Amino acid sequence: MPEVKILEEVCKGCGLCCDNVCPENILILTPDRINSNGYHPAMVTDMKKCTGCGYCFKICPEPAIEIYK
C-alpha cells in the first residue's frame, strides 16, 4: 500500500501536482491551513486510492513529496 507524505513546510502551494497530474485526482491544496511561509500546502484526500505512480513527485519543483511503499 503506497503512502504519500507531503512535507508541508517545504511545499510552496504552486498546485502543479493538483492539476490533472494525479491519475486518481486525489491531490488538492488545503483550503484552511497555511505553512510558515504563507502557502497553502498540497494534501491527499483519499490515500487508499493512491497507486504510487510517482507523477506528483516528478512534477514537484521542491521536491516536497515523498512516496513510501
Place this chain on the structure above:
Amino acid sequence: MKMIFGRPLGLTETLQRYCPGCGHGIVHRIIGELLVKLDIRERTIGIAPVGCSVFADEYFNCDMIQPPHGRGPAIATGLKRTRPECIVFSYQGDGDLAAMGTAEIIHAAARSENITVIFINNAIFGMTGGQMAPTTLPGMKSTTSVKGRDIGKQGFPIKVCEMLASLDGPYYLERCAVDTPRNVIRTEKALKTAFANQISNKGFSMVEILSMCPTGWGQTPVQAKKWLGEVMAEYYPLGVFRDLSKEEK
C-alpha cells in the same frame, strides 16, 4: 515501508528560493538523481549560471563554480581539459546562454568539447524582472515589450537547438519540457543520455529544457504550465535535433 520517491542525495537539504511553480526545481531534482544513479557525484563539477539559479551551488551536492555571465561553456572547457577525469556540466538559463553567452556556446559546440550543457529556456529574463530575452516569442508580453514582441523592431527569437544543429561539432542535442509528468520523464532520459555521452567521451551534449516562469509571465503556475504546452512548445518544437550515436550504429 521503503521510500521509493524522495529528495535525492545529489541535492542538499537547503530549501530552494525559487518562486512557486518554477521549472528550475524539477530540473535540479533530475540532475540530483542522475548524479547518484550514474555514480558520478564525487567527481562532478557543476557550473552555476547568472540568473535565478545563481545559488545552484547551495542546492547541488557536488563541487560548483560560478563564472561571469554566459561564460559557462568557456569555464567548462578549461575544467574538462585540465581535469579530464571529472564530469563537468554547465547549467544555464536563456539570458545566460542565448544573450550574453552566445559566442561561448557556439564555439564550445563547434569544438565539440566533451561537456554537458543544460539550457533552461523560459523565454524571459526571470531574475531581473521579466524583461524580453532573445528567446521571447513573437507577440509575447514582457516588461520591456509591453505590447508584445514586435518582430519588425526586435527581431526574431533564437532557436538554439536548431542553430547548433547546423554545426558539425555537437554530438547530442535535444529539446524537452517539464510541463507534464510525461515530458519530465523524457527530460530525465535526455539528461541521462547527455551525461552518459560525457562519461564515454563522446563530445558536446546539450539538452534544452522549456521551463515555466509563472512570475515573469504574469500567470498562475497552472496557467503557465498550460501556456508552455500549448503556445511555447508550438514555437519551440520538442525532439532530438542531433544524435550521432544513431549514425554510428
